[in-house]
Amino acid sequence: MPGIMRERFVEVTTDLLDRDERLALVTADLSAKLFDRARSRHPDRVLNLGIREQLLIGVAGGLSLAGLRPIAHSFAPFLVERPFEQIKLDLNHQGAGAVLVSAGASYDIAGGGRSHQAPGDVALLSTLPDWTVHVPGHPDEAEQQLRTAAAAADGLVYLRLSNQGNARAHGLVGGAATGRLRVLREGGAATVVAVGPLADTVLEATAGLDVTVLYAATVRPFDATGLRAALDGQREAAVVLVEPYLAGTSSAEVARALVDLPHRLLALGVGHDELRNYGSPRQHAIAHGLGPAGLRLRISRFLAH
Amino acid sequence: MTMTRTSRPVGSDGRADLSELNALMAQMTGDEKHSWAATSTLDVLWVLYDRVLRVTPEMAEDRDRFFLSKGHGPMAYYAVLAARGFLAREELPRFGVFRSPLGHHPDRMLVPGVEISSGSLGHGLPLAVGTALGLRARGLADSDVWVLLGDGELDEGSNHEAIAYAGRVGLDRLKVVVIDNASASHGWPGGIEARFAVEGWSTARADARDHGALEAAFKEHSPGRPHVVVAEVEEPSSSH
Numbered sequence: 427m428p429g430i431m432r433e434r435f436v437e438v439t440t441d442l443l444d445r446d447e448r449l450a451l452v453t454a455d456l457s458a459k460l461f462d463r464a465r466s467r468h469p470d471r472v473l474n475l476g477i478r479e480q481l482l483i484g485v486a487g488g489l490s491l492a493g494l495r496p497i498a499h500s501f502a503p504f505l506v507e508r509p510f511e512q513i514k515l516d517l518n519h520q521g522a523g524a525v526l527v528s529a530g531a532s533y534d535i536a537g538g539g540r541s542h543q544a545p546g547d548v549a550l551l552s553t554l555p556d557w558t559v560h561v562p563g564h565p566d567e568a569e570q571q572l573r574t575a576a577a578a579a580d581g582l583v584y585l586r587l588s589n590q591g592n593a594r595a596h597g598l599v600g601g602a603a604t605g606r607l608r609v610l611r612e613g614g615a616a617t618v619v620a621v622g623p624l625a626d627t628v629l630e631a632t633a634g635l636d637v638t639v640l641y642a643a644t645v646r647p648f649d650a651t652g653l654r655a656a657l658d659g660q661r662e663a664a665v666v667l668v669e670p671y672l673a674g675t676s677s678a679e680v681a682r683a684l685v686d687l688p689h690r691l692l693a694l695g696v697g698h699d700e701l702r703n704y705g706s707p708r709q710h711a712i713a714h715g716l717g718p719a720g721l722r723l724r725i726s727r728f729l730a731h
Numbered sequence: 732m733t734m735t736r737t738s739r740p741v742g743s744d745g746r747a748d749l750s751e752l753n754a755l756m757a758q759m760t761g762d763e764k765h766s767w768a769a770t771s772t773l774d775v776l777w778v779l780y781d782r783v784l785r786v787t788p789e790m791a792e793d794r795d796r797f798f799l800s801k802g803h804g805p806m807a808y809y810a811v812l813a814a815r816g817f818l819a820r821e822e823l824p825r826f827g828v829f830r831s832p833l834g835h836h837p838d839r840m841l842v843p844g845v846e847i848s849s850g851s852l853g854h855g856l857p858l859a860v861g862t863a864l865g866l867r868a869r870g871l872a873d874s875d876v877w878v879l880l881g882d883g884e885l886d887e888g889s890n891h892e893a894i895a896y897a898g899r900v901g902l903d904r905l906k907v908v909v910i911d912n913a914s915a916s917h918g919w920p921g922g923i924e925a926r927f928a929v930e931g932w933s934t935a936r937a938d939a940r941d942h943g944a945l946e947a948a949f950k951e952h953s954p955g956r957p958h959v960v961v962a963e964v965e966e967p968s969s970s971h
Contacts, residue, residue, distance in 0.1 A: 475896050491862050515854055521840050
């Protein structure tokens with residue numbers, strides 16, 4: 427399964443561009459060739475700017491001001507980190523809408539080193555108001571999130587695609603994704619929130635443990651109500667966050683959700699220190715303690731406190 | 732808002748216009764002698780709004796757009812918008828107070844007629860490239876998108892991403908005016924226009940105090956190419 431989220435993005439966006447003349451796609455060379463067919467059909471709405479990421483976001487903002495619904499795409503560090511002030515000013519501050527679709531996530535491009543890895547993207551966007559942040563764990567979830575975002579009249583949506591993922595679309599079991607937390611497993615000792623591509627690993631790591639496992643394919647806005655509901659009736663308000671980007675990115679959201687409730691929180695995710703290693707995404711997951719064994723060890727210790 | 736309350740459009744030509752605009756600016760500064768940043772743009776703004784831009788307070792969809800990228804010293808901009816009936820003149824004396832729509836940098840969400848919020852340098856031209864592309868995609872082919880930049884602002888690299896791309900794709904509804912008061916710390920040897928010309932723009936230069944020359948430079952026809960006008964402003968003298 428993994429590896430096909432970006433391909434699904436290309437396929438769905440190509441389809442949407444045919445149907446919705448309000449929609450525009452902007453790239454900065456990365457993935458541009460994958461849109462050759464769409465560009466030949468809609469040269470005015472499929473725009474490749476060259477390697478110009480400040481312009482990528484500026485153009486997206488300008489397209490929105492002209493009444494279009496822009497989708498801007500690049501790898502996560504070049505889409506979010508490099509032009510961050512453009513996101514703040516050319517999108518948020520203008521009241522412009524856009525759909526930002528990234529590829530690469532935290533360590534999909536493990537061999538590429540620090541420059542091609544963006545574990546801080548969701549944390550950065552969390553400093554700005556009004557963003558919906560999707561972290562799909564399966565191409566079917568990504569497709570539905572993309573279709574919904576593109577069809578919206580306006581609004582700011584970040585769709586964080588990854589080559590990592592789950593065997594099934596947990597977010598779509600029993601109906602369309604709602605942006606709410608979904609219960610994958612119920613238990614009494616703690617609530618583990620598994621975000622996007624890490625869900626299957628979390629299920630494996632917590633097998634046999636008396637914990638509730640929630641699944642989030644959307645982290646902003648954060649489903650505080652869903653978290654409260656899961657804690658209701660548990661022996662203790664103990665929460666474990668497992669996020670596929672910088673550890674602690676959603677800690678403030680949990681604190682806000684549980685402001686009146688004494689609670690414990692273990693926030694797991696990609697480490698803060700720079701990992702100067704190459705290899706594979708799986709090796710990076712393990713190095714950050716996000717493999718099944720590392721997660722089980724840390725969650726078990728947390729439960730034993 | 733009714734327009735009768737706000738609009739007594741300033742006449743068509745000459746010094747009377749500027750004296751009225753000066754009076755409007757004085758409502759914001761409390762001083763008939765204004766800050767240099769504000770006055771360096773006044774003539775250019777006035778000629779654009781009086782003689783070039785197809786835009787009214789109704790903000791029709793097929794209007795020309797004007798993006799003030801160099802957002803600091805916006806008093807001249809607010810004065811022109813008030814003179815043209817976009818903005819209530821009664822707002823001017825409240826410039827910069829807590830609940831005023833008129834900040835030290837303009838906010839499009841607060842000020843009628845303002846197309847972009849600006850302040851941080853180097854954002855207006857990339858946004859304008861996007862809007863020009865968007866208007867073209869929507870078939871609004873007669874709408875020009877104007878951007879006002881400062882020569883110091885051109886230091887920001889984001890402008891150069893936009894200049895190169897707009898030139899290469901022949902975005903001929905994109906029009907730029909650069910206020911050149913020689914404020915860039917390291918200058919632009921060979922002239923500001925050279926940076927645009929090499930990317931395929933048509934270029935013109937005019938004295939920013941000469942309204943006829945500005946108008947002629949603004950209206951130069953450049954099919955298939957974006958157009959830049961460098962408006963030269965003299966350094967302020969000590970008596971200014």
